[in-house]
Amino acid sequence: MPDTAIDKYHAPQWLGDRATRRFHVMAKPAGSACNLGCSYCFYLSKENLAGGPGPGHMGDDVLEAFICNYIRSVTANEIVFSWQGGEPTLLGLAFFEKVVALQRKYAKPGQRIDNDLQTNGTLLDEDWAKFLKGNRFLVGLSVDGPRDVHDAMRPTKRGQPSFDDVMRGWEWLKRSGVPFNTLTCVHRYNAKRPLDVYRFLRRELDSTYLQFIPIVEPRGFETTAPGHGDASRAPQVGTPRAKPDHPLSIVTPWSVDPDEYGYFLCRVWDEWMARDLGKVLVNFCETLVVQRMGRPSQICIHSENCGKGVAIEHDGSVYACDHYVYPEYRLGNIRDRSLGEMVFDPAQVKFGYAKSETLPQYCRACAFLNDCWGECPKNRIVRTPDGEPGLNYLCPGLKKFFAHAGPAADRLAAGIKATPGRPLARMDWHQE
Numbered sequence: 417m418p419d420t421a422i423d424k425y426h427a428p429q430w431l432g433d434r435a436t437r438r439f440h441v442m443a444k445p446a447g448s449a450c451n452l453g454c455s456y457c458f459y460l461s462k463e464n465l466a467g468g469p470g471p472g473h474m475g476d477d478v479l480e481a482f483i484c485n486y487i488r489s490v491t492a493n494e495i496v497f498s499w500q501g502g503e504p505t506l507l508g509l510a511f512f513e514k515v516v517a518l519q520r521k522y523a524k525p526g527q528r529i530d531n532d533l534q535t536n537g538t539l540l541d542e543d544w545a546k547f548l549k550g551n552r553f554l555v556g557l558s559v560d561g562p563r564d565v566h567d568a569m570r571p572t573k574r575g576q577p578s579f580d581d582v583m584r585g586w587e588w589l590k591r592s593g594v595p596f597n598t599l600t601c602v603h604r605y606n607a608k609r610p611l612d613v614y615r616f617l618r619r620e621l622d623s624t625y626l627q628f629i630p631i632v633e634p635r636g637f638e639t640t641a642p643g644h645g646d647a648s649r650a651p652q653v654g655t656p657r658a659k660p661d662h663p664l665s666i667v668t669p670w671s672v673d674p675d676e677y678g679y680f681l682c683r684v685w686d687e688w689m690a691r692d693l694g695k696v697l698v699n700f701c702e703t704l705v706v707q708r709m710g711r712p713s714q715i716c717i718h719s720e721n722c723g724k725g726v727a728i729e730h731d732g733s734v735y736a737c738d739h740y741v742y743p744e745y746r747l748g749n750i751r752d753r754s755l756g757e758m759v760f761d762p763a764q765v766k767f768g769y770a771k772s773e774t775l776p777q778y779c780r781a782c783a784f785l786n787d788c789w790g791e792c793p794k795n796r797i798v799r800t801p802d803g804e805p806g807l808n809y810l811c812p813g814l815k816k817f818f819a820h821a822g823p824a825a826d827r828l829a830a831g832i833k834a835t836p837g838r839p840l841a842r843m844d845w846h847q848e
Contacts, residue, residue: 467743537585597625641742678813723768
């Protein structure tokens with residue numbers, strides 16, 4: 417009988433073609449290139465990262481190798497191509513026309529191929545809208561809230577406001593009937609204004625699928641990979657250095673405050689429950705209810721394990737995750753190894769299981785373990801109250817949210833279980 421740990425880490429590879437291979441690749445065809453200079457962007461610095469992908473765009477040879485390999489490696493009935501950046505629309509329509517042509521060339525019989533495009537929206541016009549609609553692209557539009565909130569953190573490279581350009585792109589999406597969702601970063605500037613942000617997205621943009629992402633960036637993130645910082649410097653949760661305002665804080669000044677993040681989540685939950693339940697999908701709200709039903713999380717940060725969502729850069733290099741695009745987490749290159757080989761390599765499987773296996777005892781004993789699972793491993797940069805390392809920076813806010821929303825989530829979960837077929841909102845949308 418093999419050692420259980422070794423067996424576990426080899427299991428996906430050992431199953432081989434007898435198992436349905438499902439994984440997701442986030443493609444960065446323009447690398448870190450972008451026409452905006454968002455204050456909090458974790459990706460702009462990749463251009464100068466030693467040993468990283470550097471500047472550039474995805475050439476035809478890498479693009480074809482990626483599309484062919486991805487389609488051949490996934491054996492599920494559906495495959496989703498996610499195009500992100502930087503700003504992928506900088507590559508122009510001609511690039512994405514090649515994308516859909518190559519997908520048709522290599523498509524397997526009976527396999528559904530979908531595309532989603534995450535964009536800041538500033539370059540979208542009538543031609544883009546026609547293409548996106550005609551080729552069934554789902555668009556993720558990055559917007560942080562009303563004009564003053566958005567422009568404070570998302571200026572152009574020249575420091576000019578970008579709000580009007582984003583709204584112009586949104587108008588083309590709406591006018592052409594392109595399905596879209598909104599992606600909103602929650603940071604130091606907008607976390608205190610949850611209802612202003614939420615109501616703008618709902619009432620002004622008419623978004624029916626809202627994704628919220630907390631901004632947590634440790635100081636030195638530009639060059640230091642997650643898990644490779646000086647653990648001895650990690651502050652204890654709740655202390656001044658575990659907040660963004662302290663001059664010696666563990667995080668950047670624009671990172672969201674943990675308590676303010678909890679406030680943001682609670683207020684959005686209340687608004688969703690009061691006005692939009694059953695009509696609108698909010699990523700963190702819906703997945704809490706789903707998890708209270710005993711089903712797996714719909715979003716990776718609250719899944720028990722990770723590792724099946726990799727990133728491919730413009731040069732063909734593949735990384736463990738798009739938040740782990742550092743030399744330490746490079747899995748190989750699409751020119752040399754298949755995606756299936758890299759995703760199901762024992763080292764990457766071990767990376768995925770490490771999410772649950774490295775949780776501190778404080779998390780394992782937490783009443784909200786099955787809701788949280790320690791959130792994203794990249795954010796585990798503080799110490800527990802008793803000094804154990806590896807606690808998530810956002811822990812105080814997450815606990816506040818789960819305590820606040822948990823009872824109502826339980827009632828919703830029980831009601832859905834008692835009414836088979838009742839949808840909570842639209843759970844068939846692709847999520848990252």
